[in-house]
Amino acid sequence: MDGLGDHIGNWGDTIPVTRRMRTAPLWGLRFRTLFLHDGRTNSLTTAITEHAGQGAAAAAAFNSLSSTSKSNLIAFLQSL
Numbered sequence: 001m002d003g004l005g006d007h008i009g010n011w012g013d014t015i016p017v018t019r020r021m022r023t024a025p026l027w028g029l030r031f032r033t034l035f036l037h038d039g040r041t042n043s044l045t046t047a048i049t050e051h052a053g054q055g056a057a058a059a060a061a062f063n064s065l066s067s068t069s070k071s072n073l074i075a076f077l078q079s080l
Ligand code: HEM
Pocket: 004, 005, 021, 022, 023, 024, 025, 026, 034, 035, 036, 037, 038, 044, 047, 048, 051, 054, 055, 058, 077
């Protein structure tokens, strides 16, 4: 499966519609150990780099950060 969508839809929905995914709230991340809708990773870095589709630019921007900036962003997310 590509992207972060779960392919859940109603009868007659197009494939793009079934790939829609509600943007997850990030507050409370510090209390969680598994991320993404299917809990497939325990890594915030992986959760970010898995962004595809409309989130692909965010993943690319993250990938281009220095390791210090990546650490700062992860620390920020873990403060929420
Ligand atoms: C600085 C930019 C971003 C960061 C740091 C970020 C971070 C994250 C993180 C940590 C999660 C996992 C949340 C959880 O498991 O509860 C997440 C999920 C998600 N993000 Fe982002 N995100 C960013 C930008 C975006 C953008 C631009 C989009 C789409 C336009 C997007 C769409 C989503 C969606 C749909 C999910 C849920 C995916 C799933 O549960 O499988 N994100 N994001």
